Amino acid sequence: MLQTYRELSAVATRVANALQQSDFNSVVLMTEPSARATLTEGELQRRWRAFIAVIGAPQGWKLGQRQVIGHIATVQVHFWGAARAGAMQLKLRSNGREWRITEVRFEL
Numbered sequence: 001m002l003q004t005y006r007e008l009s010a011v012a013t014r015v016a017n018a019l020q021q022s023d024f025n026s027v028v029l030m031t032e033p034s035a036r037a038t039l040t041e042g043e044l045q046r047r048w049r050a051f052i053a054v055i056g057a058p059q060g061w062k063l064g065q066r067q068v069i070g071h072i073a074t075v076q077v078h079f080w081g082a083a084r085a086g087a088m089q090l091k092l093r094s095n096g097r098e099w100r101i102t103e104v105r106f107e108l
Helices: 001-020 024-029 041-054
Strands: 056-069 071-079 084-093 099-106
Touching: 001 024, 001 056, 001 071, 001 084, 001 099, 024 041, 041 071, 041 084, 041 099
Parallel strands: none
Antiparallel strands: 056 071, 071 084, 084 099
């Protein structure tokens, strides 16, 4: 289980860093192919910009709770911005080799 948490932490770290650098394409490339129809680069960019419009310029982030049930996982990433805090929830699925994003949700 420790290895799984490390893998999930690595994915969440790559996502958080990519979003802060406006590298939305990198996040889409980590997405499960079946989820790319709804989680496009444009949609991800729209959601991220709406999120930071509320929390303000991101000042930092930290990993939160990780939950794994079989081949499905959820990872929380807590962001704090210039105005307030918020969180991102990543849902992921393992294909046996790697964890792929199936959903990204921003919460205030």
